Amino acid sequence: MTKKEIDPYDFADITIKKDCLLVSRSNSGKINMMALAWKSIGELWGFPICTVAVAPSRYTYSLLNEVHEFTLNVPSPDIESIVLMAGSSSGRDSDKIKQSGVNLTPSKNISVPYIEEAMISYECKVIHTVESGNICSHRLFFGKILAAYIDDKFIKK
Numbered sequence: 001m002t003k004k005e006i007d008p009y010d011f012a013d014i015t016i017k018k019d020c021l022l023v024s025r026s027n028s029g030k031i032n033m034m035a036l037a038w039k040s041i042g043e044l045w046g047f048p049i050c051t052v053a054v055a056p057s058r059y060t061y062s063l064l065n066e067v068h069e070f071t072l073n074v075p076s077p078d079i080e081s082i083v084l085m086a087g088s089s090s091g092r093d094s095d096k097i098k099q100s101g102v103n104l105t106p107s108k109n110i111s112v113p114y115i116e117e118a119m120i121s122y123e124c125k126v127i128h129t130v131e132s133g134n135i136c137s138h139r140l141f142f143g144k145i146l147a148a149y150i151d152d153k154f155i156k157k
């Protein structure tokens with residue numbers, strides 16, 4: 001698989017429409033992934049920012065509060081079926097990365113890897129959080145996008 005580094009906004013129209021896989025890491029190095037529908041990509045404070053909404057009940061929520069980094073991965077058609085699995089069990093009591101069979105690639109700027117089989121991936125460093133309030137009790141994690149990649153085979157030549 002050949003990854004091409006892209007501008008963070010280049011394929012944002014694809015990313016915002018898809019259920020994604022959010023990868024996070026514990027202090028002790030455990031890697032977890034969860035399904036994530038609620039996110040946005042845009043500019044805030046002069047940076048490209050990926051904002052993700054994560055409920056306090058998720059194991060991912062604890063991990064994001066431990067290690068302030070994540071990767072957001074848009075599944076390629078080959079791994080779309082994994083989204084349901086990642087969204088219906090918790091990494092607290094299982095190893096979803098191992099179960100799914102996806103491969104992890106080290107990120108360039110953060111300690112959380114991205115998913116090799118993803119169509120698009122973003123390396124993000126959490127620079128701010130806010131509670132979503134009455135609308136739904138999620139925490140919004142604002143991730144500064146430090147790098148973004150697309151799998152070469154999805155670029156029209």
Ligand SMILES: Cc1cc2nc3c(=O)[nH]c(=O)nc-3n(C[C@H](O)[C@H](O)[C@H](O)COP(=O)(O)O)c2cc1C
Pocket residue numbers: 019032033034035036037038039053054055057058059060061083084086087088089090091092138
């Ligand atoms: C398609 C899909 C989209 C989801 N989107 C979100 C979301 O945006 N935010 C959230 O907190 N949970 C979302 N969930 C639920 C979590 O993925 C689910 O609770 C998961 O088991 C949490 O895993 P964890 O405990 O390993 O973090 C979604 C689930 C599915 C199936």
